[in-house]
Amino acid sequence: MTLSVRRRPAAPPVRTRPGPLQRWAHDLALGLRFGVAGGREGWIRNALTAVGVGLGVAFLLLAASVPQIMDSRNERLTARTPSTVDQREDPTPSGTSVLVLHVSTEYRSEPVIGQLLRPEGDRPALPPGVSRIPGPGEMLVSPALGRLLRSPEGAALAQRLDDRVVGTVGGSGLVDPGELLFYAGSDTLTAPGMAFRTDGFGPTEFGFTSGPIDPVLTALGTLITVVLLVPVAVFIGIALRFGGDRRDRRLAALRLVGADMGTVRRIAAGEALFAALLGVVTGCAVFATGRLAAGSVRIWGLSAFPSDVVPVPWLAALILAAVPVVSVPLTLFTLRSVVVDPLGVVRRSAPRGRRLWWRLLTPAAGVAILSFSDRIPDWSGPEQPFPLALGATLVLLGVTALFPWLVGAVVGRLRGGPLSFQLAVRGLQLRSGTATRAVSGIMVAVAGVIALQMVFAGMHEDQRRASGRSPAWRVVEVTDARPDAGFAARMAREFRATAGVAGVVPMVTSTARYPAPGPVEEQPFSPVVIADCPELRKLARIRTCADGDTFVANMPSENVDSYVNQAARRGEELIVDRVDAGGWRGEPAVPGFRWRLPADAEAVTSRQDVAGWHHEGIYATPGALDPGRLRNGGTTVLVRVDDDVPGTHDRVRDTAARISPALAVWSSRSMDRDQKFRSMHNVLLAGATATMVLIAASMVITQIEQLRERRRLLSVLLAFGTRRSTLAWSQLWQTVLPVVLGTVVAAVGGLVLGTVMLRLIAMPLVDWWGFLPVAGTGAGVILLVALVGLPALWRMMRTDGLRTE
Structure with missing residues (x-):
């Protein structure tokens, strides 16, 4: 159981x-x-x-x-x-020390960085990317410079840098892969004066600090x-x-x-x-x-x-x-x-109406932030990027926010017109959000590029005006660390024979101090210029001049000796060419020599040289002050070029390199970046166009999606006898209207942002109509999208689209 x-x-x-x-x-x-x-x-x-x-x-x-x-x-x-060992008071050669001289140059507005090296021991310090220091007449080059020297475009530069290439600088020694850099060997460098001594490369406790941005x-x-x-x-x-x-x-x-x-x-x-x-x-x-x-x-x-x-x-x-x-x-x-x-x-x-107040408040707040950013202390100012970024972002987002409201406001008031136009207007009235959303991306890009174009145009115009006012824009200054009158004469002859050179002023320079009590740096001093009479007449208003004469030159507006001319005391004994130990190169002390400024030295007024500068101080002919007695100072040649002769600046640099690779060449033209402005402008247009094409691709996809969603509606219209051309024109109108309105909004937003930015950086406002190419590009891209969508529209206009299950 x-x-x-x-x-x-x-x-x-x-x-x-x-x-x-x-x-x-x-x-x-x-x-x-x-x-x-x-x-x-x-x-x-x-x-x-x-x-x-x-x-x-x-x-x-x-x-x-x-x-x-x-x-x-x-x-x-x-x-x-x-890293200079010369921070010590008594720099001495060692087994690792190297003499270095910077010999950078330019070629067709491109900087070419270079250094002359001379080892002083059997274990010399090496720059990064270098396995050995090249010998005299040899040089190591970066890959980009090597390619340039071997190409036909670099033939002139290859003549300037005529040392034999024996190796390549590694990537660890280059700032970027395209940098033009070389290290050349030398057996004539001396220190101090001509070069400086180092026992290594890299940061030190005495490293340089960067200046303000x-x-x-x-x-x-x-x-x-x-x-x-x-x-x-x-x-x-x-x-x-x-x-x-x-x-x-x-x-x-x-x-x-x-x-x-x-x-x-x-x-x-x-x-x-x-x-x-x-x-x-x-x-x-x-x-x-x-x-x-x-x-x-x-x-x-x-x-x-x-x-x-x-x-x-x-x-x-x-x-x-x-x-x-x-x-x-x-x-x-x-x-x-x-x-x-x-x-x-x-x-x-019947969507809720778009409010206008916040759409206007957004760009207005951006303009206000930009306008007052240089007046708000601590957190703001042209050197602080945060208020600039916030203000510019608000202006551009304001363009995006204002655009849908404008489209809705305009198409809501349109009446009449051809049938295709009426169909397009009605479609925008019902679905304006989709159309504006697709166009807004390009409109933001257009507004931003217009603002950037205005800024670039203002900066370019500011430099163009500066170059037109300043004679220094047409002058190349060539200097050598050795005070040598014979070398100055040779430099003058070489440069005068260079095509495109309109004038040359050679001189030997130094300083004179008045032996007053107290530290040397507090003693009154005056610049000293030694040159022949024809050259001195180019620097001052001199009536009569003969070898052996001396002059005291003051600025035109000065009736008394200026601050930098305090040592020019007639009949007094001065110390010429004195240098104390130290300096960033660690130069040893040079005691100088005593020299009496003649009591009958004529007071003259300095005049602008070929560069537009005034040289005040003590002017002396070689008969009055022998340049051979100088141990410090330098040799300077001012070379005025003819802007109408192309390539003159490069030829002057070629001549300087032929005279001596140790010559320092400086030009105001190096600050003139016309070519880089044009390059940046082209890059900007290319980048903006790429962005527009990118967004246009999304518009094509969105447009095809919309057409497929409205396939039944198109079939119904076609079944009631609507012409295919009418529907095609309707689709085109539905694209053109937002494009026109968006272009207007983008142009206004870009002009406002560009004007405020130019005011902020104190640049002139030029070329009001410069926005037309950018706006036209944006509009053209969108219209091209509409044309690309027409074949898809044509295929979908069939009555079999009415079939259903």
């Missing part, structure tokens, strides 16, 4: 309602699954979004690498800087950063909305199986999150591939080693995390005006 025990049924499990975080996590995870298993159309949409987001992420990662690129450049520059460069760099990054951010926002209309139909299916509106929106955000994550991976891949070509790309004379193109970790983490995180609220924001019902998706036909 079997006893059966009757069990009580188990109580059903208690179902607890998931909390908000659990619901969010579950719905986002479900959206991620839909993104993965979305079928062919879903993956096409994900691929388009990934490409758009990936390009933007790659650009942002490149921007985040700029600090590392600049730090690496500065580290290599510091590592090859000679040029506020104009700070403002320009900040504006370039904002102009490049804001359109990228707008573009990423556009890319995250690819396929929005097609996604809406899937949301209706979710409503049909019982999902509420909150769940549907969170699932849609999960799909966008998957596409954004895919875009981040794509962007990292594009960045990793593109950085390999960093060394072969040179913009505005700058390039970078691939190893330097590394994003700042916290900036990279912020970019990689921000894009997916922003995709969720952005998707929820785009669905705010969408009603998803089980039977379909309906966008509210």
Whole structure:
């Protein structure tokens, strides 16, 4: 007999309602699954979004690498800087010491960095990237300089640098792959005076400190950063909305199986999150591939080693995390005006009117910040990038915010016209947000580039005016560390024989001190200029002059001896050519010699030399003060060039190199970066056009998506007898109207931003109509997008689009 025990049924499990975080996590995870298993159309949409987001992420990662690129450049520059042992009071040669003389030059406005080296021991210190110090008549060159010297374009430079190339400078000794650098050997360098001594290369406790940052460069760099990054951010926002209309139909299916509106929106955000994550991976891949070509790309004379193109970790983490995180609220924001019902998706036909006040307040706040940024202490000013970046960003975002309101306000008041025009206007009245969203990315880029063009034009005009006013712009100054009258005469003959030279003024210079009580640095001094009478007449208003005469030259506005002319005391004994020990080169003391300034030295008024400068001090002919007695000082030749003869500056440098590679050549023309301004202007236009083409690609995709969504509507219009040409013109009008309005807004925004920036950096406002090429490029790109979409429109205008199941 079997006893059966009757069990009580188990109580059903208690179902607890998931909390908000659990619901969010579950719905986002479900959206991620839909993104993965979305079928062919879903993956096409994900691929388009990934490409758009990936390009933007790659650009942002490149921007985040700029600090590392600049730090690496500065580290290599510091590592090859000679660390002077001459900080000691009594510098002496050693087994590791090297004599160094900087002999940098320019070639066709490109800087060529060079140093002459002479070892003093058997274990000389070596610059980075150099395995040995070249011997006399030999030199080591950077790869870029080697290629230039071997090319036909560098034939003239090869004659100037005629030493035999015996090796290549390694990458550790170069600032960037395209740098033009050489090290040449010498057996004639001497120290002190001609060269200086070092026992190593790299930073020391006496290292140089950088001066203040040029506020104009700070403002320009900040504006370039904002102009490049804001359109990228707008573009990423556009890319995250690819396929929005097609996604809406899937949301209706979710409503049909019982999902509420909150769940549907969170699932849609999960799909966008998957596409954004895919875009981040794509962007990292594009960045990793593109950085390999960093060394072969040179913009505005700058390039970078691939190893330097590394994003700042916290900036990279912020970019990689921000894009997916922003995709969720952005998707929820785009669905705010969408009603998803089980039977379909309906966008509210009467959306809430766009408010104007905050759209005007945004650019106005940006203009106010820029206008008063140089008046707010501590945190602001042209040298502080933060208010500049904030103000410029607000102005550009104000362009984006004002554009949709303007389109809605204008198309809402349009009436009449051809049938195609009426169809386009009605379409914009119902769906202006989609059209303005696609165009706004290009409009931001156009506004930023217009502002940059105005700044570049103002800087170029300021330098052009300076070059027209200052005679120094047409003068090359050539100096030698040795005071030698015979050498000065030879230099004058060589330069006078150079084509394009209009005038030459040679002189030997030194100083004279009055032996007053107290420290030497407090003793009155005067400059001393020794030259022949014809040359002295070019420096001062001298009536009569003969060898053996002496003059005291003062500035034209001075009736008494000036501050720098305190030692010019007639009939008094002076100490000429005295130098104390020390200085940045650690020169030993030079006692100088005593010389009496004649009591009958004539007082004269200095005049502008060929460079527009005044030389006040003691003027002496060789018969009055023998230049051979000088041990300190130098030889200077002022060379005036003829601007109408092209290539004169390069020929002057060639002549100087032929006379002696130790000559220092300085020119105000080295500050004139006309070529670099043109190069930067071209790069700017190319970059802006590339950005516009990038956004235009997204517009093509968006346009095709919209056409496919309106396929049934087009079929209905075609079935009622509407002409295909009417529908095509309607599509064109629907593109032209936002383009025209957007171009106006972008031009005004760019002109306002450019005007404020020019005022901030105190540059002239020129070329009001310079925005037309940029605005025309933006408008042309968008119109090209409309034309590209016409074939797709033509294929979709068929009556079989009315079929349904």
